[in-house]
Amino acid sequence: QSVLTQPPSASGTPGQRVTISCSGSSSNIGSNIVSWYQQLPGTAPKLLIYTNNQRPSGVPDRFSGSKSGTSASLAISGLQSEDEADYYCAAWDDSLNGVVFGGGTKLTVL
Amino acid sequence: EVQLVESGGGLVQPGGSLRLSCAVSGFTFSSYWMHWVRQAPGKGLVWVSRINSDGSITSYADSVKGRFTISRDNAKNTLNLQMNNLRAEDTAVYYCARGKLGAFDYWGQGTLVTVSS
Numbered sequence: 001q002s003v004l005t006q007p008p009s010a011s012g013t014p015g016q017r018v019t020i021s022c023s024g025s026s027s028n029i030g031s032n033i034v035s036w037y038q039q040l041p042g043t044a045p046k047l048l049i050y051t052n053n054q055r056p057s058g059v060p061d062r063f064s065g066s067k068s069g070t071s072a073s074l075a076i077s078g079l080q081s082e083d084e085a086d087y088y089c090a091a092w093d094d095s096l097n098g099v100v101f102g103g104g105t106k107l108t109v110l
Numbered sequence: 111e112v113q114l115v116e117s118g119g120g121l122v123q124p125g126g127s128l129r130l131s132c133a134v135s136g137f138t139f140s141s142y143w144m145h146w147v148r149q150a151p152g153k154g155l156v157w158v159s160r161i162n163s164d165g166s167i168t169s170y171a172d173s174v175k176g177r178f179t180i181s182r183d184n185a186k187n188t189l190n191l192q193m194n195n196l197r198a199e200d201t202a203v204y205y206c207a208r209g210k211l212g213a214f215d216y217w218g219q220g221t222l223v224t225v226s227s
Contacts, residue, residue: 002154035213037155044205044220045155050213088155092212098171099145099157
């Protein structure tokens with residue numbers, strides 16, 4: 001059971017916009033910044049979003065992040081087949097004194 | 111080009127020990143916090159440990175506290191994870207990752223640790 005809660009799966013058709021949620025608590029998302037990671041099959045995770053809504057250079061602007069209260073979201077617009085991957089949210093947890101991850105969301109492009 | 115390359119994984123019996131290393135290049139290693147994150151087969155990401163830039167501050171997940179020790183050698187640009195008293199539930203791919211602005215901005219390719227008799 002992960003500290004941050006994500007839906008186990010999400011799906012969309014090419015060109016669609018999909019959103020992945022990440023729910024936490026006051027000790028993690030509610031008081032700390034959120035990051036998002038993309039993990040393609042058989043590869044290491046890659047940073048998609050940091051500081052709630054910032055994109056590293058090289059990440060397409062189709063990816064966007066937001067945070068409100070104790071929840072965060074990752075939005076992917078103009079869905080492409082290469083977006084099919086697992087997505088994870090993460091944040092520092094003040095109570096656990098460590099980084100916590102969501103359980104991951106498997107995105108399928110139909 | 112930033113590179114992180116883990117090594118040291120393998121098969122070990124329960125109760126055994128293993129030392130993982132992460133060799134880095136392409137950035138000033140001594141300026142960054144570094145982390146270990148693991149992923150059990152078919153499961154999600156789990157943070158394991160972190161160390162600050164000069165090695166004076168370390169943190170561990172409760173599941174490994176007292177068994178794992180993170181360290182670094184800034185002269186050799188190397189991050190280490192000493193794992194003792196290994197359990198079956200420690201079986202995972204172990205990634206080293208660079209910390210920046212509260213995120214993990216670069217990751218290694220991972221090294222597989224299998225704990226089994």
